[in-house]
Amino acid sequence: MIAELGLAALWLATALAGLQLLGGVLGQRESGADLAALVRPAAVMQALLCAFAFGTLVLLFARTDLSVALVAQNSHSEKPLIFKIAGPWGNHEGSMLLWITVMSLAGGLIALVERRLPEKTLLATLAAQAFVGLGFYAFLLVSSNPFERLDPAPAQGLGLNPLLQDIGLAMHPPTLYCGYVGLSVAFSFAVGALLTRQVTPDFARVIRPWVLGAWIFLTLGITAGSYWAYYELGWGGWWFWDPTENASLMPWLAATALLHSVSVLAARDALRTWTILLGVVAFSMSMVGTFLVRSGVVTSVHAFAVDPQRGTFILVLLTIYIGGALVLFATRAGTIAEGERFTVMSREGALVINNVALSALLGIVLLGTLYPLLTEAFGVKVSVGPPYFNPVGAVFLMPMLAVLAVGPLLRWRRDSFARIRLPVLAAFAVGLAVLLGMWLIAGMALLPLLGMAMAAVVGIGSVLPLLGRSLRRLPLATLGMVVAHFGVAVALFGMAADSAFSIEKLVAARQGDTTEVGPWRVTLASVEPVAGPNWTALEARLSASYRGGAPSEIKPQARSFWAPPQQTSESALLTRWNGQLYTVIGGEADGDRWQLRLWWKPFVTWIWYGGALIALGGLLALIGRLRTDLKRRTVRARVAARRMEAVA
Amino acid sequence: MNALKPKHQRLVLLSVALVALIGAAVLGIWAVRNQASYFYAPSDLAANPPAPGQAVRLGGMVEQGSLKTRPDGVTVDFVVGDGKARVPVVFAGIVPDLFVEGSGVVAEGSLRPDGTFAATDLLAKHDENYMPRELADMTEAQKREAIAETE
Numbered sequence: 001m002i003a004e005l006g007l008a009a010l011w012l013a014t015a016l017a018g019l020q021l022l023g024g025v026l027g028q029r030e031s032g033a034d035l036a037a038l039v040r041p042a043a044v045m046q047a048l049l050c051a052f053a054f055g056t057l058v059l060l061f062a063r064t065d066l067s068v069a070l071v072a073q074n075s076h077s078e079k080p081l082i083f084k085i086a087g088p089w090g091n092h093e094g095s096m097l098l099w100i101t102v103m104s105l106a107g108g109l110i111a112l113v114e115r116r117l118p119e120k121t122l123l124a125t126l127a128a129q130a131f132v133g134l135g136f137y138a139f140l141l142v143s144s145n146p147f148e149r150l151d152p153a154p155a156q157g158l159g160l161n162p163l164l165q166d167i168g169l170a171m172h173p174p175t176l177y178c179g180y181v182g183l184s185v186a187f188s189f190a191v192g193a194l195l196t197r198q199v200t201p202d203f204a205r206v207i208r209p210w211v212l213g214a215w216i217f218l219t220l221g222i223t224a225g226s227y228w229a230y231y232e233l234g235w236g237g238w239w240f241w242d243p244t245e246n247a248s249l250m251p252w253l254a255a256t257a258l259l260h261s262v263s264v265l266a267a268r269d270a271l272r273t274w275t276i277l278l279g280v281v282a283f284s285m286s287m288v289g290t291f292l293v294r295s296g297v298v299t300s301v302h303a304f305a306v307d308p309q310r311g312t313f314i315l316v317l318l319t320i321y322i323g324g325a326l327v328l329f330a331t332r333a334g335t336i337a338e339g340e341r342f343t344v345m346s347r348e349g350a351l352v353i354n355n356v357a358l359s360a361l362l363g364i365v366l367l368g369t370l371y372p373l374l375t376e377a378f379g380v381k382v383s384v385g386p387p388y389f390n391p392v393g394a395v396f397l398m399p400m401l402a403v404l405a406v407g408p409l410l411r412w413r414r415d416s417f418a419r420i421r422l423p424v425l426a427a428f429a430v431g432l433a434v435l436l437g438m439w440l441i442a443g444m445a446l447l448p449l450l451g452m453a454m455a456a457v458v459g460i461g462s463v464l465p466l467l468g469r470s471l472r473r474l475p476l477a478t479l480g481m482v483v484a485h486f487g488v489a490v491a492l493f494g495m496a497a498d499s500a501f502s503i504e505k506l507v508a509a510r511q512g513d514t515t516e517v518g519p520w521r522v523t524l525a526s527v528e529p530v531a532g533p534n535w536t537a538l539e540a541r542l543s544a545s546y547r548g549g550a551p552s553e554i555k556p557q558a559r560s561f562w563a564p565p566q567q568t569s570e571s572a573l574l575t576r577w578n579g580q581l582y583t584v585i586g587g588e589a590d591g592d593r594w595q596l597r598l599w600w601k602p603f604v605t606w607i608w609y610g611g612a613l614i615a616l617g618g619l620l621a622l623i624g625r626l627r628t629d630l631k632r633r634t635v636r637a638r639v640a641a642r643r644m645e646a647v648a
Numbered sequence: 649m650n651a652l653k654p655k656h657q658r659l660v661l662l663s664v665a666l667v668a669l670i671g672a673a674v675l676g677i678w679a680v681r682n683q684a685s686y687f688y689a690p691s692d693l694a695a696n697p698p699a700p701g702q703a704v705r706l707g708g709m710v711e712q713g714s715l716k717t718r719p720d721g722v723t724v725d726f727v728v729g730d731g732k733a734r735v736p737v738v739f740a741g742i743v744p745d746l747f748v749e750g751s752g753v754v755a756e757g758s759l760r761p762d763g764t765f766a767a768t769d770l771l772a773k774h775d776e777n778y779m780p781r782e783l784a785d786m787t788e789a790q791k792r793e794a795i796a797e798t799e
Contacts, residue, residue, distance in 0.1 A: 160650065212760075234742075254748055341657070341658065342657070343657045344657050344660055344661055348705070349661065352661050352665065353664070356664070356665045356668045357668070359669065360668055360669055360671075360672035363669070363672050363673065363676060364672060364675075364676045367676045367677065367754060368676075368680055371680045371684060375684070380686070381686070381687035381705075382686050382687065383684065383685050383687070383705060384680060384683065384684050384685070385683075385685060385703075387683040387685075387703060388679050388680050388683035388684065391679070392675060392676060392679045392718035395675060396672060442718040506722045506741060506742075507721070507722065508720060508721020508722050537656075558745075568745075569745075584742065586722075586742030586743070586744070587742070588686060589717060589721030589722065590717065590721060593721045595721065595742050597741070597742055644718055
């Protein structure tokens, strides 16, 4: 009964999306005023219905209702409750329902609160939102119904992939979806603005919180995903240039560019067409990402079920939305008046260079990700990895970082380099000193060396805008920018330090053997069998001491799950402020020896601290912007109220 | 540069952007062709060996009885075959859980001058749903043939 209620709510929501589209389109004319009045309520109702449908699916998973096919295929009654509740998005159908739920919630929110745009632009935006939504509803109802029944119900479910039974990972899909959906909102606004030819600073102010929010979620998603891959896969690496990782990186690059160009449009009314184009590109990258990971064209833990029909469906949706938006852009872009002008040496100029570099990076990642698919069409199998991405990416990343250190110091519209020469030269001098010092002392390879030097330049450059300003009077948005840029420096330092100074040891150890890895001495005390709720494991008891200090015990495991049968290795980490000891136990080498893999990774954690700082910077900026918006809103309301009094 | 008229300033930015993006495209296409790591079956490797040291992927079946662990306990030697050719492989590290004789494997690494394949990573079938793409494409008949040949 619960499943049927959920399905009914989903059908109703679909009908409302249709109404929303119709009203939004017909409402553009005077004759459609009646229908136009229905658009906002339809969007709100649709959000409530979707949330209800999603709630029913969560309930079905929590109760392990095995008569529902999706639950039977992906859950198991012996699974811990928290993973049962997270179950709905650990599979294709449920995650698509989550996507559409988040999207309709965003639509409902816009319909409830957004009053700054001309009403027709808003109607066009909600119509675009409904149009995108309808594609996903069709996808759900036709080829991925999450509420399908199974008759007869099986006695037990098949379980969830053990690699996914992790609390960090339970939060991973919702985070990324919030990011993707935020970009879909920016896309709808861009389409609405194009349709009604209203590309104004107001438009930029309206989409800015959505872009910021999406960008924060994407940043968190990528950071968390990277840490998950690092400790869960047991390979000691934090980024593999895997297609699924690239699928989240590409929307992030586009969103980062969009975020900066939206700021220019909001503050200076420049870069109008470019901002619109980025709005389209950013959502396109989300769709390309979804297509890559969900269609099964690349294999990974994300490709839940390889089903060509679904891949085709997403590809068709992608073509309609992106193709349609680009055609609209091509026909309308010429009619958008040129924005305000500016000189090269200005804040806008620096942001344009940032946007160009980000676009180039995006293109490079896209090419490297799609190239294996292209060659496979001609029967040649290749894989593209770090030897391509690292050096080619660095060619564009380095100049972008140099501009990042300088740009925030420049004034809008027109500035002279002479004014900021001193602090900028100082920052680059420090960078050069780091470069030479590290090269002479540590003899690092080129890329980590450049990364280390650039981290110094960006680290100094990012806090320079605070010089001579009172911290108390500093706008929150500016503080957010400083924090985020500083986070880039922190992350970059972590990456460079990890790739330059990591030490790896691979040994077959007897009980009592001691291995030295960097400043650590690691002793294998014993190997014991242990058991968890749905697994058994071999657990190594290691005692590790840093530079002869007091030893700490850590316990890496080699786990065997039985539902579904699979083995994973659980690494064990010892974290210090200056790095991590990373340990993995392999198999039995021979009678009495065990394989151990140990790494000392100096400053590796700074990569994720940096990622968290970047997201925190975004959050500060978002709060700052929303507060300003609220103030403006109250002022407007007060002015309107006074006018009413004056009339009375 | 500030002496330039605003319109020229716009042109400067546009040309910088254009040059950078075209540069990115050219560099990207050149690099991706050079740096992509190609997939080889043992018979391809025998017929048309890549330059020693070049990163490639080798995929095939682990021959029965060929898997040996060296005295250090962490280095393994084995032979990967496809029924037509055999390639000796050496790997130091923790082998994947489902890496066993008679099953498929994809080894990432490079060919040594002596004809041994030095693997830096081994990808074995992870579970029912997750296996290296190259292995998924191998038909059941090919697999049986490869196993039969090596027995």
